[in-house]
Amino acid sequence: MQKPELLCTAANLDEIHHLINAGVDAINIGHEQFGLRVSGNFSREETEKAIQICHEHHVKVYISTNALFHNGQLEELESYLRFLAALHADAIIFGEPTVLMLARKVAPNLPLHWNPEMLCTNVETINYWGTKGATRAYLARELNMDSILEIKEDAEIEIQVQVFGPTCIFQSRRDLVASYQNYLGENNDSPGKEKRLYLKEEKRQEVCYPVYEDRNGTNILSAEDLCILEHLDELIDGGIDSFQIEGILRTTEELVKIVTVFRKAIDSYCLDPQTYRTQIAGWMEQLRAIQPAKRPLTTGFYFKEQVF
Amino acid sequence: MTRGPIMNKPELLAPAGNLEKLKFAIQYGANAVYIGGQSLGLRANADNFSFAEMKEATDFAHHHGAKVFVATNIIAHNEDLHEVDQFMKNIEKAGIDAIIVADPALIERTKQAAPSVELHLSTQQSTTSWPSVQFWKEEGVSRVVLAREVSLQEIREIKKHVDIEIETFIHGAMCIAYSGRCVLSNHFTARDSNRGGCSQSCRWQYDMFSELQEWERNDTPFTMSSKDLCMIEHLPELIDAGVDSFKIEGRMKSIHYVATVTNQYRRAIDAYCANPDQYVFKKEWLEEISKAAHRSMTTGFFYGTPDEKDLLYIEREDFPAFDFAGLVLDYDEEKQIVTLQQRNKISIGDTVEFFGPTMERFTWKVEQMWNEKDETINTAPHAMMTVKMKLERPVKANDMMRKQK
Structure with a gap:
């Protein structure tokens, strides 16, 4: 059976060491200067070190360059792409064509993964980006299981799905949290993710959406953590190429436990589907034990009806 | 130059x-x-x-x-x-x-x-x-x-x-x-925003709080x-x-x-x-x-x-200061009577304003009105009813009449 790749975000070099030991096949890192919602900022030195360590362990490194770029950022982006190409990063992740245009010029051999968040929703568009050079697409987290499997059947490039963690539900270029604090006349130092701010709808006070700012603006994350562990078999049978765990807002210790569970689950299913089934309850128990209060584990939109 | x-x-x-x-x-x-x-x-x-x-x-x-x-x-x-x-x-x-x-x-x-x-x-x-x-x-x-x-x-x-x-x-x-x-729509209302279902959840009111400090509900909601x-x-x-x-x-x-x-x-x-x-x-x-x-x-x-x-923030949306009150259908220059299609209630004594694609807007006080049967009326209460009104300045079909609220 074709084993999917187990991919996890990393916040720093130390976390990378632990994730490698826990069994990841690939990691996703970046810097907020170029990437959206990175879990930690890797300097150039750290990026170089990360790629070196990972490659020693045959672990791949994908770098986020999925911001929406403005004219003023083109020079620094071009320089960054040259740098990543020289380091033999295994792929860069892009969300819009600015990166494509610059990469063609300065880093034509860097593989490209297309991740425009909620905009990756049909197979023809995925294959379109394939003709433009993308080797992989990271599907919108709002797709359901049937759509995911249907897309995979006709996709001409690799398909990645999220299997665990929060999803991005909103991105604004505005600094909405700082604006609010200014409006209230409150002292505000940058409302980054370490401030652990949440939004609650007026009518549903039990649901808490993480919100924070970085240099790309304001980000809002889902109130629940996606966890598709109980349905991994369907995704593996469907031939999905890569499973991503989003580690933003989690400690290294928690993340290692999550990766360990998914590593076991994938290996177990690929070895013996029967054994896999008997262990799911136990694994879910382990995941629930480290889940923050007020953040339910759910299957997100995998089995949810949406209308329009 | x-x-x-x-x-x-x-x-x-x-x-x-x-x-x-x-x-x-x-x-x-x-x-x-x-x-x-x-x-x-x-x-x-x-x-x-x-x-x-x-x-x-x-x-x-x-x-x-x-x-x-x-x-x-x-x-x-x-x-x-x-x-x-x-x-x-x-x-x-x-x-x-x-x-x-x-x-x-x-x-x-x-x-x-x-x-x-x-x-x-x-x-x-x-x-x-x-x-x-x-x-x-x-x-x-x-x-x-x-x-x-x-x-x-x-x-x-x-x-x-x-x-x-x-x-x-x-x-x-x-x-x-x-x-x-x-x-946001997909999460809050299960409506797919990128396929036409946007429920404008961004404009709702929210509470913001931090996990790190005692939470006090703020009177001014986050929006x-x-x-x-x-x-x-x-x-x-x-x-x-x-x-x-x-x-x-x-x-x-x-x-x-x-x-x-x-x-x-x-x-x-x-x-x-x-x-x-x-x-x-x-x-x-x-x-x-x-x-x-x-x-x-x-x-x-x-x-x-x-x-x-x-x-x-707390300034909620005001409604526009004017209502669309009538659409000009015709103007009789000789009799100085405008025929309007009613779009909002008009009454004798109202101050209205006429405007159009090229004309300079002007205000007018409603003094005389008639219904379709040429009966004198004091008020035109029904949407889309035809109303005639004395109007001494010329207007054209498709000009509009608005009324301050």
């Missing part, structure tokens, strides 16, 4: 929620209008056009030298793609000039199925840099509608680097997120509601930057709104292009807009990233 008139005037592009609004948008000065079809658009709840209505729309528009664009700007799912070819063939047959499209799958299919339809890249693609504009140009789109996050200076740079039509929003409501990069874009005071800069098309938002807005807003931009563009050196902004243009618009206004991202002054 003095400048002569500007010959290549930018296009003024107005929303048209239905055929009636389309006709008024054009009569009040739009060079082009955009509409929605019954699928593939982002306003699932709007009063969208059938293909037969599209034909009627293009007949009317082309007769008046105006163009019609169809917004087909969903982010498609596999199942949406099956109908695309036929839809595009139908709109091509209906004489539609261009589609406003966000998803490359639709671009590719339209190139094959309806090659004469021009492709305008929707703002939903959030195009923010000139290499990105260049990319889309190479893909065959004839126009890019820039992201609302692009500044005036960036527009100038884009126009310098890429030879392509650039369209920007100049007026109306704005997404607070990068357009398309928001699924993500932008003031409306209004660039009427800055048109010369936009025209000089080389923007090819100025877009007014609002397919769900009223006839009164569309006619009023479109007409003020028409006047400002014409005044500047006729004589750029002598151009003076007229305060009355903004006053007119404020009679139909209901949110306070901002210049968005044109001069930098907006902050708290550009957001609506």
